[in-house]
Amino acid sequence: AQSVAQPEDQVNVAEGNPLTVKCTYSVSGNPYLFWYVQYPNRGLQFLLKYITGDNLVKGSYGFEAEFNKSQTSFHLKKPSALVSDSALYFCAVRDRNTGFQKLVFGTGTRLLVSP
Amino acid sequence: EPEVTQTPSHQVTQMGQEVILRCVPISNHLYFYWYRQILGQKVEFLVSFYNNEISEKSEIFDDQFSVERPDGSNFTLKIRSTKLEDSAMYFCASSEGGLGANQPQHFGDGTRLSIL
Numbered sequence: 643a644q645s646v647a648q649p650e651d652q653v654n655v656a657e658g659n660p661l662t663v664k665c666t667y668s669v670s671g672n673p674y675l676f677w678y679v680q681y682p683n684r685g686l687q688f689l690l691k692y693i694t695g696d697n698l699v700k701g702s703y704g705f706e707a708e709f710n711k712s713q714t715s716f717h718l719k720k721p722s723a724l725v726s727d728s729a730l731y732f733c734a735v736r737d738r739n740t741g742f743q744k745l746v747f748g749t750g751t752r753l754l755v756s757p
Numbered sequence: 758e759p760e761v762t763q764t765p766s767h768q769v770t771q772m773g774q775e776v777i778l779r780c781v782p783i784s785n786h787l788y789f790y791w792y793r794q795i796l797g798q799k800v801e802f803l804v805s806f807y808n809n810e811i812s813e814k815s816e817i818f819d820d821q822f823s824v825e826r827p828d829g830s831n832f833t834l835k836i837r838s839t840k841l842e843d844s845a846m847y848f849c850a851s852s853e854g855g856l857g858a859n860q861p862q863h864f865g866d867g868t869r870l871s872i873l
Contacts, residue, residue, distance in 0.1 A: 685864035
């Protein structure tokens, strides 16, 4: 069975500082990995994905994520945080070997960027 | 940029009543999904739909739930006899591609369902 862990309920960072939101996953086969962001009263907005190839993937709004197969992690990063990055961030995984399309989400991490 | 649209944004229904949640997926997408998010909890998969049939469903998606694509644009989720525990935010999503594709799912803004 697939699962995702986001160990931090909340991450606090000052504007201009780098940020990291952690994610680890578990799948029986090889993963497709995704990050989504949710702003208040909105749906989940796709940020980036890892499919194959380069372990560092770049996405929207300056975010990037690093896939680490040995640590089964896919941490979200940004070199310089903005106050407008404050939102709820979800990591999700899909097992590419099963052929099923469902995404399994983590519990979410609230990012709070202070001015 | 094309969007997934959901109506209504908020639905209030008496327990035991039927409710239909509506979604218009992105027009060239082939896969459609429903997820739900109970307040303060994680987003949970309900069902995926491809080629006019259910391709996968979760344990949550029991006989009280059904999905339909009544025409070329709408995708609906019906809950036949609502329970208090059905209160949640329901998200529709769609994606390109066939089975095993790596395309991201694009989500609507959700319908908040409140069961009284």
